[in-house]
Amino acid sequence: MAEKILLNHTDTKAIEPGEIIEASIDIAMTHEMMGTRVLPHLKEAEVKKLWNPNRVVMILDHWTPPPTIEAAIIHQRVRDFVKKFQVKHFYDVGNGICHQILVEEGHIRPGELVVGTDSHTTTAGAFGALATGIGAADMAIVLATGKLWFRVPETVKITYSGTIPKLIMGKDLVLYTLGKLGVEGATFQAIEYHGNVLSKLSLDAWMTLTNMSVEAGAMAALIPPDKRVLDYVKNRTDQKFKPIYPDEKINYHSTLEIDVSKLPPQVATPSLPTQAGPVSQVAGTHIDQAYLGSCTNGRLEDLQIAAKIVAGKEVADGVRFIVNPASRKVYQAALEDGSIGHLVQAGATIGPATCGACFGGHCGILGPGEVCISTTNRNFPGRMGSPEAQIYLASPATVAASALTGKITDPRGGS
């Protein structure tokens, strides 16, 4: 799929994995990095106008609401830029996390080529787009020219079979898969997800899979769009699009088949997302903080599952349970269906729709020696604050169950 989509965005007739090619971009997304690092590049290159302001999406989501003066200044610079260069799609503080907004607001369409100044731009692959993270200089080039160089990726095929056990979520599948692939096990490659299990997973869960694929170094992650995806996108855009599906005879670089029927909840232990194992290995570990949110697991399904688990119960003494919905729309839906109420009643602190603590910015930073179980995607030393803090990554179900006991806990009970 990745190769086909790339080919459709070049003026050549054929491309091969490993080749460096130039491709035309459909959507370019950037966030606070615009105000810090892209702007100086644009100034240096004396860029006077954007290649196409209608295809640029800018979102403020990392330092929102701004916790420092510097952050507020970054936001001001982005707002000024949006006005001056007439950027069509701008989402100011409070709308939510970029990867969620892109999808919710209909900027992601199957078959398109998307770049973003954020490594988790791969998330959009759940909606059939070839989407990849780039740096600030890359973004300056895209904003000026609409084009960028890519190394044509090979594709790794991952197939899930079997039936999904109760309380096993997309996060458990992807953590287990990352454990098999290893850090950078798919560097420069694209991952394609297949298998009968996918139709049983929600689109929220699909986004968790494509989101975390980047932890294996993948350039992009894609899922062949199903009817749900096509309907979802059609309801949010009036632009035409052409979904791309894998060819019958495609040469995969490698394949991995995973039967999920007996998969226990997974936890990635400090300090690599690929260091995943069954929750039983670490069950009982004391925690200081439980974190529910981020572009990996701050969606409605995630909040609902957590709410169900904590409903009518109380967060353990000494545990901070912090929740940041992935977007304002998710927040509102979780308010309306009562999920937020259950979470608050149990003792959770609900924060704004922001990246917040996920990257150690604000809204829940860890102190030295503290332990956090988190639904986010990275647990490198220092990722959420002190480098002497320890981060365990798990599903919303496991995080909620652990918040109640103050220890890493199997959400299925019994440990």
Added chain:
Amino acid sequence: MPPQGPRIKGKVWRFGSDISTDDIIAGIHLSRISTTELTVYAFEHLRPEFAKNVQPGDIIVADEHFGIGSSREEAPAILRHLGVGAIVATSFARIFFRNAFNLGLPAIEFPELMKKPEEIQEGDIVELDFTAGTLLNHRTQKSFKTTKIPSFLRDILDAGGAIPLLKKKLKTQ
């Protein structure tokens, strides 16, 4: 500006595997806008002496997966700002690799190092030849093969980075 000839020679700072962009520069500092201010936090937890003692032209040598994690360009930017001449590693994370070249900082793949990581040690003086794709360790006088830089990326390096190159292109259009 790090030296940009076809050959560079420098003192080695030796790192291990899985050095993340969080190790290079922690997220908490990223609301600072000036790269110069950020440089003091380079490897602040892993190698607190790095920012103070690194000399222009020094070379970082690491094992697997250098630069894993976020797309933050601040990571290669502060290293270049501190004068690091090149980064040599068994393998790089994709976005870090792009960012480094875009900023005019050569990221040289050295897969052979995986088999004998002890061949390059802290403080060694090594010489890189970008055109030939070789690395010479002056201490042991042993020479190794590195991956050659594709011509496309050579052009970026020769221009001093992707942005000066873009500027040139826009001018000639």
